[in-house]
Amino acid sequence: MNSRNLSNLKERFVLMAIEIVQPSTVGLSKIAVSDTHGEDSPYFAGWKAYDENPYHEINNPTGVIQMGLAENQVSFDLLEEYLEANLESTNWGQKVSGFRENALFQDYHGLLSFRKAMASFMEEVRGGKAKFNPDRVVLTAGATAANELLTFILADPGDALLVPTPYYPGFDRDLRWRTGVQIVPIHCDSSNNFQITPEALEAAYDHATSMNIKVRGVLITNPSNPLGATIQRKVLEEILDFATRKNIHLVSDEIYSGSAFYADEFVSIAEVLESRNYKDSERCHIVYSLSKDLGLPGFRVGTVYSYNDQVVTTARRMSSFTLISSQTQFLLASMLSDKEFTRKYIKINRERLKKRYEMIINGLKKAGIECLKGNAGLFCWMNLSPFLEEPTIKSELAIWKTIMHEVRLNISPGSSCHCSEPGWFRVCFANMSEETLEVALTRIHEFIKQRKQ
Amino acid sequence: MKQHLQNPTKNPPPTTTSGSTGVVTDMRVIVPLQGVVQGGGGGLILGSIIPCALFYFFQLYLKSKNRSGDDSAAPPPPQLPEIDPPGGGLQRVQSRSIWSPRGSNSQVSSRASFVIKQVDNPYYVGLEKSCLDCYDEVCNPGGIIQLGFDENKLSLDVVQDWLMAHTKCSIVCQELQMNGITAYHPFDGLSELKMAVAGFMSQVMEGRVLFDPSQMILTSGVSPAIEMLVFCLADLGNAFLVPSPYSPDLDRDIKWRTGVEIIPVPCRSSDNFSLSTASLNRAYNQAKKRGLKVQGIIISNPSNPVGNLLTRETLYNLLDFATEKNIHVIANETLVGPIDNKNQEFVSMAEIINSDEYDRKRVHIVYGLSKDISLPGFKVGVVYSFNQTVLQASKKLMRFSSVSSLSQRLLVSMFNDSRFVGEFIKINRERVERMSDLFVGGLKELGIKCMKSSRGSYCWADMSGFIRPYSEKGELELWEKLLNVAKINATPGSCCHCIEPGWFRFCFASLTEKQVPLVMERIREVL
Numbered sequence: 001m002n003s004r005n006l007s008n009l010k011e012r013f014v015l016m017a018i019e020i021v022q023p024s025t026v027g028l029s030k031i032a033v034s035d036t037h038g039e040d041s042p043y044f045a046g047w048k049a050y051d052e053n054p055y056h057e058i059n060n061p062t063g064v065i066q067m068g069l070a071e072n073q074v075s076f077d078l079l080e081e082y083l084e085a086n087l088e089s090t091n092w093g094q095k096v097s098g099f100r101e102n103a104l105f106q107d108y109h110g111l112l113s114f115r116k117a118m119a120s121f122m123e124e125v126r127g128g129k130a131k132f133n134p135d136r137v138v139l140t141a142g143a144t145a146a147n148e149l150l151t152f153i154l155a156d157p158g159d160a161l162l163v164p165t166p167y168y169p170g171f172d173r174d175l176r177w178r179t180g181v182q183i184v185p186i187h188c189d190s191s192n193n194f195q196i197t198p199e200a201l202e203a204a205y206d207h208a209t210s211m212n213i214k215v216r217g218v219l220i221t222n223p224s225n226p227l228g229a230t231i232q233r234k235v236l237e238e239i240l241d242f243a244t245r246k247n248i249h250l251v252s253d254e255i256y257s258g259s260a261f262y263a264d265e266f267v268s269i270a271e272v273l274e275s276r277n278y279k280d281s282e283r284c285h286i287v288y289s290l291s292k293d294l295g296l297p298g299f300r301v302g303t304v305y306s307y308n309d310q311v312v313t314t315a316r317r318m319s320s321f322t323l324i325s326s327q328t329q330f331l332l333a334s335m336l337s338d339k340e341f342t343r344k345y346i347k348i349n350r351e352r353l354k355k356r357y358e359m360i361i362n363g364l365k366k367a368g369i370e371c372l373k374g375n376a377g378l379f380c381w382m383n384l385s386p387f388l389e390e391p392t393i394k395s396e397l398a399i400w401k402t403i404m405h406e407v408r409l410n411i412s413p414g415s416s417c418h419c420s421e422p423g424w425f426r427v428c429f430a431n432m433s434e435e436t437l438e439v440a441l442t443r444i445h446e447f448i449k450q451r452k453q
Numbered sequence: 454m455k456q457h458l459q460n461p462t463k464n465p466p467p468t469t470t471s472g473s474t475g476v477v478t479d480m481r482v483i484v485p486l487q488g489v490v491q492g493g494g495g496g497l498i499l500g501s502i503i504p505c506a507l508f509y510f511f512q513l514y515l516k517s518k519n520r521s522g523d524d525s526a527a528p529p530p531p532q533l534p535e536i537d538p539p540g541g542g543l544q545r546v547q548s549r550s551i552w553s554p555r556g557s558n559s560q561v562s563s564r565a566s567f568v569i570k571q572v573d574n575p576y577y578v579g580l581e582k583s584c585l586d587c588y589d590e591v592c593n594p595g596g597i598i599q600l601g602f603d604e605n606k607l608s609l610d611v612v613q614d615w616l617m618a619h620t621k622c623s624i625v626c627q628e629l630q631m632n633g634i635t636a637y638h639p640f641d642g643l644s645e646l647k648m649a650v651a652g653f654m655s656q657v658m659e660g661r662v663l664f665d666p667s668q669m670i671l672t673s674g675v676s677p678a679i680e681m682l683v684f685c686l687a688d689l690g691n692a693f694l695v696p697s698p699y700s701p702d703l704d705r706d707i708k709w710r711t712g713v714e715i716i717p718v719p720c721r722s723s724d725n726f727s728l729s730t731a732s733l734n735r736a737y738n739q740a741k742k743r744g745l746k747v748q749g750i751i752i753s754n755p756s757n758p759v760g761n762l763l764t765r766e767t768l769y770n771l772l773d774f775a776t777e778k779n780i781h782v783i784a785n786e787t788l789v790g791p792i793d794n795k796n797q798e799f800v801s802m803a804e805i806i807n808s809d810e811y812d813r814k815r816v817h818i819v820y821g822l823s824k825d826i827s828l829p830g831f832k833v834g835v836v837y838s839f840n841q842t843v844l845q846a847s848k849k850l851m852r853f854s855s856v857s858s859l860s861q862r863l864l865v866s867m868f869n870d871s872r873f874v875g876e877f878i879k880i881n882r883e884r885v886e887r888m889s890d891l892f893v894g895g896l897k898e899l900g901i902k903c904m905k906s907s908r909g910s911y912c913w914a915d916m917s918g919f920i921r922p923y924s925e926k927g928e929l930e931l932w933e934k935l936l937n938v939a940k941i942n943a944t945p946g947s948c949c950h951c952i953e954p955g956w957f958r959f960c961f962a963s964l965t966e967k968q969v970p971l972v973m974e975r976i977r978e979v980l
Binding site: 026027028029030031032033037039069071107109141142144145148152153154155156157159173174177178179180216297298299300301308310311313314317318320321322323324325326327328329331 | 561562563564565568569571572577580584602636637638673674676677680684685686687688689691705706709710711712748779780781812814815830831832840842843846849850852853854855856857858859860863
């Protein structure tokens with residue numbers, strides 16, 4: 001066959017190929033098309049129901065009450081009061097010298113004054129029982145970014161972090177989506193109030209090992225979300241010992257530390273480390289944010305505090321992907337360093353949250369519903385297992401749907417938190433007024449009454 | 454009866470502290486001797502020896518297979534790998550080997566190790582050093598003058614005046630209420646800000662392009678914008694083509710956390726560092742040979758560090774190439790410029806893609822907003838894409854890099870003040886162009902020629918005549934002298950992966966006009 005025929009043939013073949021094959025759309029990554037963001041889970045489905053029919057005292061009194069969002073609005077007036085009284089020092093644009101010197105800080109080190117303020121605030125929250133060094137504070141745009149950042153730094157794709165169940169549903173996304181890291185659950189159950197036991201830790205580790213997965217660390221949330229309870233000192237020591245034995249990292253997400261109702265009932269991992277003279281502390285890292293304790297989620301302020309120099313250096317450099325604007329830093333720096341204000345705020349915030357908690361617990365009790373004994377956070381862990389048709393996730397989701405559509409309350413089902421026992425629900429109480437909470441409690445009361453009939 | 458041979462292990466058995474890879478290395482080779490010991494006819498001997506021999510060799514085979522299996526299972530001791538040679542990339546076969554070998558469990562990840570080794574990279578050394586010994590006219594006149602960071606302070610006073618007049622009440626009072634600034638907000642940006650930004654961008658482009666807010670994602674800067682796009686468009690182990698020299702920040706944005714590789718597309722001074730389809734093809738084929746899947750190209754316009762504007766033709770050729778290879782294009786554009794429109798036109802990818810010639814789903818544009826309006830410390834970026842899947846994923850991904858609502862509110866007011874914006878753009882452009890002329894002129898007097906550029910906030914200087922030897926080594930020696938003796942931090946071309954030694958990038962928009970002669974004097978000292 002001469003070359004002309006060959007090229008004709010090729011041409012014809014190519015034309016045929018074009019006819020048969022559809023023009024391919026340009027490819028995207030697995031991350032872009034995966035559903036690891038988890039936004040199809042019931043946890044988020046409830047939010048959609050709320051968005052479509054939100055409760056309003058006056059305009060929509062039969063709407064869905066949002067009890068699935070852990071937001072703190074109980075102490076907002078204190079913030080407003082402070083800012084109004086201190087307009088001068090907090091207004092970035094006004095302070096001439098401040099503007100110029102702060103204008104230098106575009107980079108990942110962050111404003112020194114703000115890092116000092118964060119360290120100081122974290123000390124206040126722990127009642128001065130632990131010291132924090134501003135040079136170990138790395139700023140991120142929110143705790144979500146801080147958790148993801150630590151995961152990037154501590155684990156490679158395919159590795160695992162051990163996380164006690166039940167846990168915050170967002171972890172499935174924050175710890176896994178872009179990082180490629182896996183979560184292996186540490187199973188906890190109601191027999192001991194969902195506390196983490198050494199046996200459960202070992203079992204989780206062995207499970208990962210048996211699947212040939214390398215465990216890089218344990219990630220705990222203290223106070224716990226969704227349990228609404230602090231982790232006891234003894235348990236913290238056991239977890240730290242476990243991490244030391246296995247030579248892995250320990251991440252303590254303490255974003256609810258300022259929301260513990262009694263200051264002395266919250267023990268930070270920082271205190272445990274201090275009592276051990278910081279021996280073996282390079283495996284420990286703390287995550288904090290202002291979104292929950294200060295009720296400022298819109299500001300996107302989070303931090304990674306690490307006792308490991310390499311982690312601090314790397315986190316700082318990687319924080320370029322998640323910076324806090326210097327305007328925000330400037331505004332908050334003076335507020336957080338004002339010890340008189342922070343002390344007052346923390347004290348009053350704790351009291352108000354405690355009052356809310358007691359209100360909801362008593363209200364639920366009157367309706368015949370028990371909750372886990374909690375002492376922290378913006379939510380309670382409610383036990384509806386006695387009301388399930390069968391002790392299965394299916395029944396749990398059935399009752400959850402009923403509560404969402406008939407009772408019109410958005411609460412978070414335990415299965416979305418990977419709870420091993422069906423029937424538990426997380427109910428938030430700090431993102432609404434007391435009146436709204438009363439309405440919600442009345443609705444629940446009615447619902448249970450009807451069900452009993 | 455049976456003899457046990459200890460096989461000589463070449464490698465010591467791995468430690469089993471990790472618990473996950475406890476594999477026994479020393480294998481016993483069992484040589485059955487029964488057949489040999491038992492006397493008898495030759496037949497019996499042969500009948501025994503042959504199966505014995507087979508058995509023996511089979512065990513040897515298993516042993517050697519097992520040993521190579523052990524090698525890959527045992528975690529190597531943590532070590533810092535070689536520095537990435539400029540102009541090329543790390544050799545890779547496996548998809549994850551962009552990072553260093555994995556260390557033991559309590560060490561940091563390979564990703565982190567890769568970042569830690571950057572401590573030796575001159576780009577970061579220079580930045581850190583100048584932070585610690587920062588020049589200040591009054592407090593530290595002998596400090597290092599920072600010319601390695603592209604930061605524009607020339608028009609700060611204009612911004613400050615506006616802020617003083619407008620932010621007194623806006624921060625507190627009504628704005629800071631519940632469900633206002635402090636509550637959670639859409640992570641990809643407030644819709645009011647997107648609309649204001651769309652208006653701003655159209656204003657800057659003089660109406661040539663209309664931007665649709667629904668196709669925008671707001672991010673906390675250019676770095677997260679680029680990184681996020683890379684996460685969406687490429688899997689771990691894929692690659693992007695990047696014309697070199699390119700900004701050292703891209704090494705971080707594209708590679709650090711994603712595991713995606715960069716294939717540089719070298720451009721030369723002989724062509725004024727312009728991008729040709731031939732070099733794109735060459736780089737693409739190189740990638741193929743290395744077994745790397747190219748998912749897209751990333752360009753900057755104006756280019757960084759060279760500073761020239763991409764011509765309309767280059768952009769068309771680029772899109773043709775991308776269409777042919779069915780890959781994406783990410784264009785990092787700095788709008789306001791400083792663009793010297795008299796000599797050359799700034800053509801935005803958004804304009805090109807307006808025509809129906811190309812598949813818009815493959816084009817994604819990144820704008821460094823805060824750079825455009827020189828708001829220091831603000832870090833706001835925009836991703837503009839026509840690809841719905843990318844937009845959907847990005848909206849969710851922005852939870853990791855969201856802009857604080859406080860900053861967003863401020864920007865809404867600022868962008869909506871179109872009179873101010875118009876004035877600012879004009880003043881800023883004039884000042885940057887003036888500084889550019891001053892600086893480039895100063896270098897010229899020292900005998901240093903700069904690449905003809907769009908008169909932006911940095912210049913690309915040819916100092917090859919001053920380096921000895923004419924190599925990367927010579928270039929780094931000059932860089933070191935500039936940093937430690939002249940106390941000037943500039944970015945050497947090798948950090949930008951330039952294949953020709955001797956080029957340096959100087960960012961001068963953070964200087965005052967008064968400081969330029971001082972800078973020139975210091976540079977003269979070390980030439």
